Amino acid sequence: MGNNKEITNVSKATIGRMPAYLRYLKEKEGAGEKTISSTAIAEDLRLNAVQVRKDLAVISSVAGKPKLGFEIRELIRDINRFLGYDNVTEAVLVGAGGLGSALAGYGGFKNYGLNIVAAFDKSPERIGRTINGVKIFDAKDLTHTVRRLNVLIGIIAVPGPAAQEVADELVAGGVRAIWNFAPAHLALPPDIAVKNEDMAASLAILSKRLAEILYNEK
C-alpha cells in the first residue's frame, strides 16, 4: 500500500487532505475540465493556495505550469498512486453489530484500497451469516484465522471494554495496523499503526465550535 519513494516526510495533515483533493479532481474531470489551478482548488475547498501547491508538490510527478495550472488527469493518477488505491490491502473486521455491519456493508472501501475479507463476532446469532459477501466467523478463532489469512489490517468495531483484548488478539495474529472505532484507548507496541476513530472527540470539537458560534452572535 502506498509507494516507497514518498513514504517519508509527508505530514499527516497533507496525507489527510489527499482524499478530498482526489474527490474534487474527479468531480472536475467528470465535468469535462482538463486543467485546474491551485488557487481554484483552494477557493473551492476553503484552503490556502500555497498549502494546496505544497501538497500537490509532494505527490505530483509533473510540475504545474504558470498561467495554466495542473493537469487534472495527471493529478488524479498521482494521488491514486500515492494513496495506494491501485493495489488493494486486505483487512478483517471485528464486531458485527450496528457499526460493524455498516462497515462491512459499505462497498466503498475497495475504492480506497481496502478489502474486508472476513468479519468476527462472538454472538452465536451473527456467526455464520454474511454481510455484503463478508462472512462472519467466531471471534474465538480470531488470532488463528488472521494469521492464516496473512492479514495486515484489523478494524475494531466492538464495545469499548472489549477493544483492548481484540486488539491484542489481532496483534498476536500478525496484524500491523489497527483502525479503531471503539471508544477506548488501546495500549499497543510502538511498531503497530493505530488510527482511532473517536466519535466522542469529534462531537466534542463540533459542540464547542457550535457553542462558540452561538455565544459570539449574542
Add this chain to the structure above:
Amino acid sequence: MGNNKEITNVSKATIGRMPAYLRYLKEKEGAGEKTISSTAIAEDLRLNAVQVRKDLAVISSVAGKPKLGFEIRELIRDINRFLGYDNVTEAVLVGAGGLGSALAGYGGFKNYGLNIVAAFDKSPERIGRTINGVKIFDAKDLTHTVRRLNVLIGIIAVPGPAAQEVADELVAGGVRAIWNFAPAHLALPPDIAVKNEDMAASLAILSKRLAEILYNEK
C-alpha cells in the same frame, strides 16, 4: 452545550483529548481510586505529562496537589461540565442506510450530550420505520421539520453526491452545526460549524503509517 466561561481559547487538540481523559478517569474511579497524577495519566494514555497538566488546567476548577495529584471525582465532574455532557442537545439524522442506521441505533450518544430526535430518508421502504426509538421521516420534509423542532445539529449520513443538498436544507431549517459522515466537501456559510468524519482521510493516514512501519523494518 458547554460552558461559556471556557468557550474561548481552548485548542481543538485539547478539546479532542477530553473524552479520552474522561473514559480513563471513569475507569480509575470504577477501580476504586481516589486521586491520580498527571504522570500516571500521561504514561497510560501515551501522552506527555506537561500536556496532560495543561489540558487539565483548562477544565479543572481545582488545582492538583503536589505529591498527591488530582481528585478523580472532581476531574470527572469538571470534564463532564466542560464537554456539556450534562445538558443534552437535540440532533436530526439524515440518511438511514447502513451507517445512518448504525448511528441511530447506537444508544451511546446520549452519554455524550447528543439526542437524535428524528431521522430522514427518501426511500419509501425506510420512511415510517423506527430505529431504536428514532422515527424515519420523509426527507422532503427536512427543512420544515428541522425548523419546527428547533434542532441545532444535523448529522449527514447520505451518499456523497447528495450531501451538499442535504446540508443546504439543514441550514435552511436553522441548523447551526453539521456532523458530516458523507465523503464530500461541504460549502457552507462561515457561521455554521462543520465536522467532517472523513473515513478516507483516516484510512489514508493509517495506510501510510503502516507502509512506513513495514518499510523501516526491512
Add this chain to the structure above:
DNA sequence: TAGATTGTTAATCGATTAACAATC
C-alpha cells in the same frame, strides 16, 4: 507583451515538550 500562476524562501502561528522553581 502582460498577467495569472507557479515554486520557494522567510515569517508566523499554534501546539508540544523541556527546564525548573514552588510546595504539599
Add this chain to the structure above:
DNA sequence: TAGATTGTTAATCGATTAACAATC
C-alpha cells in the same frame, strides 16, 4: 525533612501563511 508532583516560563517543533522572483 525528602522527594514526588505541581504549575509556569522558555525552547522547540511542525504546519500554515505571506512575500516574491521566475515563467509560460
